[in-house]
Amino acid sequence: MFAEFEKYIREQAPVTDGDIKLFRETAIERTIRRKDLLLQAGEICRYKTFVSKGFLRTYRTTENGNEHIMQFSPENSWITDPESFENFTPSVYNIEALERSEVVMWTKKDFNYLFDNISGLKAYSDKLISRNLHRTRERVFSALSSNAEEKYDEFIKTYPGILARVPLHMVASFLGVSRETLSRIRHAQVKQ
Amino acid sequence: MFAEFEKYIREQAPVTDGDIKLFRETAIERTIRRKDLLLQAGEICRYKTFVSKGFLRTYRTTENGNEHIMQFSPENSWITDPESFENFTPSVYNIEALERSEVVMWTKKDFNYLFDNISGLKAYSDKLISRNLHRTRERVFSALSSNAEEKYDEFIKTYPGILARVPLHMVASFLGVSRETLSRIRHAQVKQ
Numbered sequence: 054m055f056a057e058f059e060k061y062i063r064e065q066a067p068v069t070d071g072d073i074k075l076f077r078e079t080a081i082e083r084t085i086r087r088k089d090l091l092l093q094a095g096e097i098c099r100y101k102t103f104v105s106k107g108f109l110r111t112y113r114t115t116e117n118g119n120e121h122i123m124q125f126s127p128e129n130s131w132i133t134d135p136e137s138f139e140n141f142t143p144s145v146y147n148i149e150a151l152e153r154s155e156v157v158m159w160t161k162k163d164f165n166y167l168f169d170n171i172s173g174l175k176a177y178s179d180k181l182i183s184r185n186l187h188r189t190r191e192r193v194f195s196a197l198s199s200n201a202e203e204k205y206d207e208f209i210k211t212y213p214g215i216l217a218r219v220p221l222h223m224v225a226s227f228l229g230v231s232r233e234t235l236s237r238i239r240h241a242q243v244k245q
Numbered sequence: 246m247f248a249e250f251e252k253y254i255r256e257q258a259p260v261t262d263g264d265i266k267l268f269r270e271t272a273i274e275r276t277i278r279r280k281d282l283l284l285q286a287g288e289i290c291r292y293k294t295f296v297s298k299g300f301l302r303t304y305r306t307t308e309n310g311n312e313h314i315m316q317f318s319p320e321n322s323w324i325t326d327p328e329s330f331e332n333f334t335p336s337v338y339n340i341e342a343l344e345r346s347e348v349v350m351w352t353k354k355d356f357n358y359l360f361d362n363i364s365g366l367k368a369y370s371d372k373l374i375s376r377n378l379h380r381t382r383e384r385v386f387s388a389l390s391s392n393a394e395e396k397y398d399e400f401i402k403t404y405p406g407i408l409a410r411v412p413l414h415m416v417a418s419f420l421g422v423s424r425e426t427l428s429r430i431r432h433a434q435v436k437q
Contacts, residue, residue: 113386121389123382136379139372168367175360175367180331182374187328189381190315194305196388197313197421229389 054082054155057105061129066177075170079163085109085150091132092148098137100158104130107154108218111146112226122227125215131181132156151219201230202238246274246347249297253321258369267362271355277301277342283324284340290329292350296322299346300410303338304418314419317407323373324348343411393422394430 058080059073068076081100085091091109092098104126111124111132123146126132137144138161159167168174188211195204208228209216216224225235250272251265260268273292277283283301284290296318303316303324315338318324329336330353351359360366380403387396400420401408408416417427 113390115390119390121386123385135375136382139375182378183327183331186374186378186381189378189385190328193315193381193384193388194313196385197418198305198307198311226389 054084054105054157055080057128057155058103058157061103062177067173068171072171072173075167079159079167081158081160083156083158085154085156087150087153090147090149091154091156092134092144092146094145094147095143097141098134098144098146099160100133101138101161101164102132103157104128104132105155105157107150107156108152109148109150109154110219110223111148113146120226121229122223125212125219125227127214127218151223196229201228201234204228204230205235205238246276246297246349247272249320249347250295250349253295254369258365260363260365264363264365267359271351271359273350273352275348275350277346277348279342279345282339282341283346283348284326284336284338286337286339287335289333290326290336290338291352292325293330293353293356294324295349296320296324297347297349299342299348300344301340301342301346302411302415303340305338312418313421314415317404317411317419319406319410343415388421393420393426396420396422397427397430 055077058076062068062076063073083091085107091102094114106128108128109126109132110122111126111134112120112122114120124132126148132148134144134146134148136142137146168178191211195207199207205224205228208224221235221239222232225232228235247269250268254260254265254268275283277299283294286306298320300320301318301324302314303318303326304312304314306312316324318340324340326336326338326340328334329338360370383403387399391399397416397420400416413427413431414424417424420427
């Protein structure tokens, strides 16, 4: 699991062999079975987590029991509830493995230690956070300005590989459109 | 303008007199007239900006000319397009003063210098970023799960002071509901 992370981080940031050693010494490796939860709403998100293999989703449930998907996380992506992680407050999110997954995790204390001792980490992290914020803002903009068909087209463009890995009702939940509407859009596109 | 920032940052982070001196030496102060733009779509967002006085909005325009408000920024808040600021790419956002405003700004180079030399700044910044990401995620969740009335109620609860400072059509644009729907909701609430 750490091997995938090492390959990834060497491509993304100017890290030395010594840096890799620090990452490895503080890393916690974990395998999650399909349908198991990595984080349950009400728990504190105690780890910054890198997905080495597999596929997870972050979702949130309304009071009346509806599930809304906030994020899909394939291999080579990070998954954390930053609010809960930063402030040690209970998370409102669930993180579930949609496929058998392998992750590498760091506690806040250890990640702060890495920040202080790996010089390229801050710049990489800043880039990652701004990309994350940018994508979240894009979703707000899309929710405000796009109709169901435009949302679906944007989704395919932004996350080309994901469509084949999730059932359609989860794509509908991510986009905030009904399953019926999404089916209609797809049928219309297939006909064209 | 800097005086308001100094008061604010002393309350928010454990800064020393020496830290304040560094902030002051690198700060750029600016006054923006009502309806003037601090940032125009297509420009690079070159500053991390603190609002000392006044009130601004960040908005984005669709190809067919519709405006969508992404953020309201009253005094004692930060306003930046992190994607553009981080990568020196043209911004898709406009930032406009809704009232005469006073801001304090730092370039990326200077802010990185502050990061390296003010020990409490990183922890403060992390907290700010995670709050920002949290609020943006809350908007995504709200867009996915709430009807117009719930969105309006959440807005009043989250931003209690803002309602009195912006015209109703801007609140509608922020919430992604039509002006007519919002008027109807408000009338119904007044009657109760």
